[in-house]
Amino acid sequence: MAELEEQFAALTGAPHAVAVSSATAGLHIVLAALGVGEGDEVVTPSMTFASTVNQIVLRGARPVFADSDYGTLQVLPAEVERRITRRTRAVIPVHFAGAPADLDPIRAAADRAGIPVIEDAAHAVGTSYRGKPAGGHGNTAIYSFHPIKNITTGEGGMVTCHDGEFAKKLRLLRFHGIERDAWKRYGKGGTPHYDIREPGYKYNLTDLQAAIGVVQMGKVKRMNERRAALAARYREGLQGIAGLDLPESPPWPHEHSWHLFIVKVTSMDRDAFIGRLAEYNIGVGLHFPPCHLLSYVRERFGTKEGDLPGCERAGRRILSLPLFPGMADGDVDYVCAAFREI
Ligand SMILES: *Cc1c(COP(=O)(O)O)cnc(C)c1O
Numbered sequence: 001m002a003e004l005e006e007q008f009a010a011l012t013g014a015p016h017a018v019a020v021s022s023a024t025a026g027l028h029i030v031l032a033a034l035g036v037g038e039g040d041e042v043v044t045p046s047m048t049f050a051s052t053v054n055q056i057v058l059r060g061a062r063p064v065f066a067d068s069d070y071g072t073l074q075v076l077p078a079e080v081e082r083r084i085t086r087r088t089r090a091v092i093p094v095h096f097a098g099a100p101a102d103l104d105p106i107r108a109a110a111d112r113a114g115i116p117v118i119e120d121a122a123h124a125v126g127t128s129y130r131g132k133p134a135g136g137h138g139n140t141a142i143y144s145f146h147p148i149k150n151i152t153t154g155e156g157g158m159v160t161c162h163d164g165e166f167a168k169k170l171r172l173l174r175f176h177g178i179e180r181d182a183w184k185r186y187g188k189g190g191t192p193h194y195d196i197r198e199p200g201y202k203y204n205l206t207d208l209q210a211a212i213g214v215v216q217m218g219k220v221k222r223m224n225e226r227r228a229a230l231a232a233r234y235r236e237g238l239q240g241i242a243g244l245d246l247p248e249s250p251p252w253p254h255e256h257s258w259h260l261f262i263v264k265v266t267s268m269d270r271d272a273f274i275g276r277l278a279e280y281n282i283g284v285g286l287h288f289p290p291c292h293l294l295s296y297v298r299e300r301f302g303t304k305e306g307d308l309p310g311c312e313r314a315g316r317r318i319l320s321l322p323l324f325p326g327m328a329d330g331d332v333d334y335v336c337a338a339f340r341e342i
Helices: 002-012 023-033 050-058 077-083 103-113 164-174 181-186 207-238 270-279 295-301 309-317 329-341
Strands: 016-020 041-045 062-066 088-091 118-120 140-144 157-161 262-265 318-320
Touching: 002 016, 002 157, 002 207, 016 023, 016 164, 023 050, 023 118, 023 140, 023 157, 023 164, 041 050, 050 062, 050 295, 062 077, 062 295, 077 103, 088 103, 157 164, 207 329, 262 309, 270 318, 309 318
Parallel strands: 041 062, 041 088, 118 140
Antiparallel strands: 016 157, 140 157, 262 318
């Protein structure tokens, strides 16, 4: 586990990396370490995976949703700033689909409010923003090694951060809150003694998973290059199809990890289109149904259709195409031909 943490710190440029059992677990301990709780608010896009919103809510806090750009699906910095109040304890932008969110203005808004930025980098192993990797800009960042992500350990995740004291807190919360430091002076090397000052969780990555991760780290560049080649092939193959919006790249300098290739169906009902694709044996994903329209979020927080126009317009039309490093060029061509026919 220590070896994977070192590799990750080197990849991202963050001085501290803490391996956890999932990105969701990572977010849980980050919010806990920040003391986010009852009466607090956390600003995040609605166009994100529900695990973020769940973790905010499970801490007793209120998720406050910022709208996203229809074309890039990235959260809008002005929207983030507009939603910050004196109750806001953190903002959580997402590096959507593997392209980076516009971190500088988001960070500037958070700095003005004196609150931290937590980067959801679940799609962003290999992503960079203005020449520096996700996680390397001074913020806390959370990565996922879930089976569908750019690298995997079966299940797993990583938190990177720039503050040694914060990393120490995360390490305690990751493993029961167990502290051995105070006992070290009594023995040479290991000691069976420990104390717990704050109860913690059981969110460590295992060494077995980390061993897979170490090998995956050696392949990440090659796998991301393959993803980029497949994405370029999709772009070429789908060019000029009426009624289909291709993913827009953010205008700021970046490297894209091409975690997802998301198109928007504008000429017919998206779900009917998914049905037609099934006839060609093509499975697709939905990243993501807007979180402010999930049943429990509507019921508890009174969010509704019409709150976030960019995100909702995209949410009705989005569709994630098959994309993984082992995919053959011919598979991409097959998908493109099916799109043309439909
Ligand atoms: C996958 C994902 C997560 C959660 O990752 P886990 O490791 O499965 O907990 C969080 N945020 C986003 C944007 C994701 O895609």
